Amino acid sequence: MSYLRNNIAEMAAYVPGFQPPDEAEWIKLNTNENPYPPSPQVIEAIKAATGDDLRKYPDAPSLAGREAAAELYGYPVDWVIMANGSDELLNNLIRACVGEGEEVAYLQPSYSYYSTLAAVQGARIKTFALTESGEIKGFPERYTGKLFFLTNPNAPFGLRWGTEEVAVLADQCDGLLVVDEAYADFAVGNCLQLVRQKPNVVVTRTLSKSYSLAGMRLGLAIARPEIIAALDKIRDHYNLDRLAQTAVAAALIDHDYWRDCIERICATREWFSAELAKLGYSVIPSSANYVFASPSDRNGKRVYDALYQRKILVRYFSDPVLRHGLRISIGTRAEMEKTLQALSEIG
Ligand SMILES: Cc1ncc(COP(=O)(O)O)c(C=O)c1O
Structure with missing residues (x-):
């Protein structure tokens, strides 16, 4: 007899982007990390919090971080919840809303973790095909499933739907529409206002990308208080440790540093996309901190392998709708210059 639930025994594990042990020797453009360090104010705050107090439990409701987020996004504090990465929120949303055998939907392609979460929950999965021009097939x-995950901007294409288009999707959904805005800070516009306007919209955010804090594991959701209260019931009660709580409260108030990093990344993205096109790549216009680009022979694996040989790590997906291209995170200007040089040699 197996001790495991059938769906757990049968499901495949999520495969995160590769983190090479000799990290410093690589140009690492495979997990959409921010190439710039966290704000110096965040580092100072973490250092100051690293002391005797670590023997005590953290503040269970993570109030300081929620207050900072509430102020930044213009919502009352009971519309905000903090999490140990936005992955934790995606997980708890599906746990809270989708029973075993009930349906959850997402686009194909989009963030591949949704399928893992659905498999753990024993949910039925419905996917809608997404074209490279942003059409949802x-x-x-009326979509009658319990929850629809919409990554906006989309991963891995980087396409973004405008607020009006997302509002229409929200009206078409009977269940919850979770707008995963992990990359929204790199885009023009976001869907935050829809949380107030549409009862079934939840927006999730992360500090992993635009705030350079992937290593701290910090995410948050904005939703109506009754949804936040449900998520609050099922989270680990001390989900954010003391250092993470310190980091989020400091990060969300250092607007100048955050804006400066984003501007540099977006400028590099635009320049890099144009240079890739000159090399004969087709590049999907991106609203995120990565681009999805395909070489003219549409053989993503060939280019991935050749870059790997040169210690440049990008993301290749073997999925039939993605294998013609590569997702390349935007690093510093110098890293992207080296990457272009390598790509022109590889041909
Ligand atoms: C679309 C999308 N959503 C959520 C996440 C998870 O973010 P976090 O680091 O906050 O768990 C990622 C991470 O790459 C992502 O690409």
Whole structure:
């Protein structure tokens, strides 16, 4: 007899982007990390919090971080919840809303973790095909599943739907529409206002990308208080440790540093995309901190392997709808110059 639930025994594990042990020797453009360090104010705050107090439990409701987020996004504090990475929120949203055998939907392609979460929950999965021009194939007039994850900007294409388009999708959904805005800070516009306007919209955010804090594991959601209260019931009660709570409260108030990093990354993205096109790549216009680009022979693996040989790590997906291209995170200007040089040699 197996001790495991059938769906756990049968499911495949999520495969995160590779973190090479000799990290310093690589140009690492495979997990959409920010190439710039966290704000100096965040580092100072973490150092100051590293002391005797670590023997005590953290503040269970993570109030300081929630207050900072509430102020920044213009919502009352009971519309905000903090999490140990936005992955934790995606997980708890599906746990809170989708029972075993009930349906959850997402686009194909999009963030591959959704399928892992659905498999753990024993949920039924419905996918809608997404084209490289942003068309969602076959989305019904009324979608009756319990939850629809929409990554906006999309991963890995980097496409973004405008707020009006997302509002229409929200109206078409009977269940919850979770707008995963992990990359929204790199885009023009976001869907935060929809949380107030549409009862079924939840927006999730992360500090892993635009705030350079992937290593701290910090995410948050904005939703109506009744949804936040449900998520609050099922989270680990001390989900954010003391250092993470210190970091989030400091990060969300250092607007100048955050804006400066984003501007540099977006400028590099635009320049890099144009240079890639000159090398004959087709590049999907991106609203995120990565681009999805395909070489003219549409053989993503060939280019991935050749870059790997040169210690440049990008993301290749073997999925039939993605294997013609590569997702390349935007690093510093110097890293992207080296990457272009390598790509022009590889041909
Ligand atoms: C679309 C999307 N959502 C969520 C996440 C998870 O972010 P976090 O680091 O906050 O768990 C990622 C991470 O790469 C992502 O690409």
